[in-house]
Amino acid sequence: MxxxxxxxxxxxxxxxxxxxxxxxxxxxxxxxxxxxxxxxxxxxxxxxxxxxxGGMRVVKLPEGVTAIPREKPVPKASESTKWEVFAKEKGIQKKKRDRMVWDEESQSFKPRYGYKSRKSLKDVPVLEHTSDLADGENPFTKKKRAVKDLVEKNEKKRQANEKKSRRKGAAPLPSLVEVEKGPSGKGRIPQKQLAKSAKIAQRSTASVGRFDKRVGSEADNPQPVAQRRKFDPVSNDGGIKVERKRALKIAERIFLPKPEPVQEPKEGPLGKKAKKQRKKH
Amino acid sequence: MVGSIAARRAKTKRGRREILKHEPKMVENPKVLACLRGHATSSVVNGVLKEFYSLRRPLAKSFTRKNSIRPFEAAGEAPLEALLAKNDCSLFMLGNHTKKRPHNLILGRLFDGHLLDMVEFGIEDFVSLEAYTGRKRSLGIKPCVVFKGDFSSDPNLEKVKNLLLDVFRGPNASEVDLAGLEAMVTVEVKDGPRIVIRHHRILLKKSGGRLPRVELEDTGPTMELSIRRSQFAAPELMKMALRQPKGLKSKKVKNISYEEGLGDTVGKVHVQKQDMKDLALRKMKGLRKGALKAAEQGENENDNAEN
Structure with missing residues (x-):
């Protein structure tokens, strides 16, 4: 051809x-x-x-020429974390580190972190009481606390980064209050709702708010969630009395004629107007 | 998004994964077609829905219950959007049948969970694929699409063409097996305007040359569609829907080409002009600086001696 x-x-x-x-x-x-x-x-x-x-004849398809709409908008790039910004500024590149590292003391390879790691204090029988320790301070607890502090610090930073990168229009975090738009266009929480949600928050702990620290103007006693059910006494002397009383009350309501409602005299055609005028004079 | 699962927060890891699947992506999931029945349908409409579903499977979902969805009425698209968002479908085919609009088929698509465009067709001369003998189309195959006729005469017809291509083009593919070229859809526009849709099987026959001779065999379904109501996207919305992510378009490859004759990849190498100035050659006594002078001097001395 x-x-x-x-x-x-x-x-x-x-x-x-x-x-x-x-x-x-x-x-x-x-x-x-x-x-x-x-x-x-x-x-x-x-x-x-x-x-x-194998014997298949496969060809590469080029990109399509006809513009066909997407089904969902282009995803927004997530905001870089504080560390990523810093690393970029300094030109720090991510390096893959080996999982296992050489441990001089035990003369063997150990995981860098985690179970049976070099940092693990599990198999360490004795630690030196260094000069930076206070008198009587346990070096083991100090090390443990340092790790805990670090974890806490990282978690705080992670949350801050997440807050920063939360997309506009993304599903909001579940909230007890509905934010309504104020006259300035900014979100505003009505006072009543705030008080209501604070009350809910107060009793949302395991101790129903009994052992929580109070802040500023917070009410001291969170309201009880529900009242305890009270049962009538089952003993012969008290129980029967109460029951009879209650039964009588019901019987009265059913059999006795209702007292007729007292009709208030209707106001005349002048009614309210006349009253008002009288007040004025 | 209306009623979409993305608006909710997952309680389980599995739920979170499900939400991730539905989230906007750089490279999108292929569009899933929802085949829906309206408040009342005819056997023709049911047949069309069933067969379009079977042709687009597995990128299709079939709904067999009746839905009183009237997307062309005011605020009529809301229940449709909710249903499609829930099922993560962005293409829909809604069939209904009324006295005013018999054998009605509404074809449309969504962008970001909201209606983008839709066209209503009247189905005429529907021939089911059951009426044809021969091999049926394989599951999940990407068909070839042929648009025949002048679609450019009417801008709305161009939009209908784009919508039909979206429905018929099938799964996204970057590579295809040539032996798997077996299905073809032809969309022909005729005066009216009327649209004739046919489905074929491609038969690749020997031609004596390298390229095969193509024969088409009707497989059905075949139908003729008349265009009824339509609702197209506002230009700004369409522009938004057409926006592609930056990193997605592949870079143009320079200096490497493909020759289809023998299937060779040909590379072009650009060589810059070589700088001969600093070329390190073998040093020779005779080429040394001042060598000429010394030689001349030597000759003069010899001459003098001779004289």
Whole structure:
């Protein structure tokens, strides 16, 4: 097939190989020429060279030409953490560190952190009482506390980073209060709601707020969640009395005639107006 | 997003993974087609829904219950959006049947959980794929699509074309096996405008040359569609939907080309002009600086001696 033949065969056609699609504007009823031209175009695409394909003839599809809308918007890049900003400024590059490190003391490879790690104090029988320790201070507890402090510090930083990078329009954190828009357009929590949610928060601990620290104007006694159920005494002397009383009350309500409601004298046609005028004088 | 699961917070790890699957991505999931029934349907509409579902599987979901969804009415798209968001579908096909609009098919798509565009068709001359004998299309295959006729005469027709391509193009693929080129959809526009949709099987026959001779075999379903109501996206919204992420477009590869004749990859190497000035050559006595002078002097001395 010569190049002029190809031009003739593809007359009035536009191709979008990425979408395996052809737009044939030529007149004529037959669909086969367009189909043939498209298949030939696909056959001429660059082959994928890969031994694992065996005898398969696989071609690479180019990107589609026809603009087709996405189903969801382009994701926003998450904000870089404080460390990432710092590292970029300083030109620090991430390096992969080995998991196992040589430990001089035990003359063996040990994990850098975690179970059975070099840092583990589990197998350390004795620690030196260094000069930075106070009198009587336990070096073991000090080391343990240092690790705990570090974990706490990292967690705080992680939360700060997360807060910073929380996307606009993302699902908000569950809140007890609904923020309404104030006149300035900023979020505003109504006073009443705030008080209500504070009350809920107060009794949301395991001790129902009994042992919580109070801040400033916070009420001292959180309200009880529910009242305890009270049962009538079951003993012969007290119980029967109470029961009889209650039964009588019900019987009265059913059998005794209702007292007629006392009708208040209606106000005359002048009614309120007259009253008002009287007040004025 | 209306009623989408992304608006909720997951309580379990599995739930979180599910939400992640539905989140916007750089490289998107292929669009899933929801085949829905309206408040009343006809056997023709049911057949069309069923067969479009079977052709697009596994990128399709079939809903067999009736839904009183009327997306063209005021605020009628809300229940549709909620249902599709819940199922993470962005293409939909809603069939219904009324006296006013018999054998009705609404085809549309969503962007960001909201309706982008939709077109209503009247189905005529529907021939089910069961009416055709022969091999049926393999599951999950990417079909070739042929658009025949002048779609550019009407800007709305261009939009319908784009929508139909979105529905028919099938899964995203960066590579295809040529032996797997077996399905073809043809969309032909005729006066009216009417749209004829046909499905074929591609038969690759020997041609004597390197490229095969293509024959088409009708597999069905076949139908003729008349365009009824339509609702297209506002230009700004469409612009937003068409926006592609920065890093996604592959860089143009320079100096490496592919020759289809023998299937060779050809590289072009640009060699700069060599600087001969500092070329380190073998040093020779005769080429040393001042060697000429010394030689001349020597000759003069010889001459003098001869004289």
């Amino acid at each position: 010569t190049s002029t033949d190809v031009v003739d065969a593809e007359f009035g056609m536009e191709f979008d190989e990425g979408n395996m699609c052809v737009f044939d504007t030529s007149t004529g009823e037959d669909l086969a020429p367009a189909a043939q031209a498209l298949v030939h175009r696909l056959f001429k695409l660059e082959r994928v060279v890969d031994g694992s394909l």
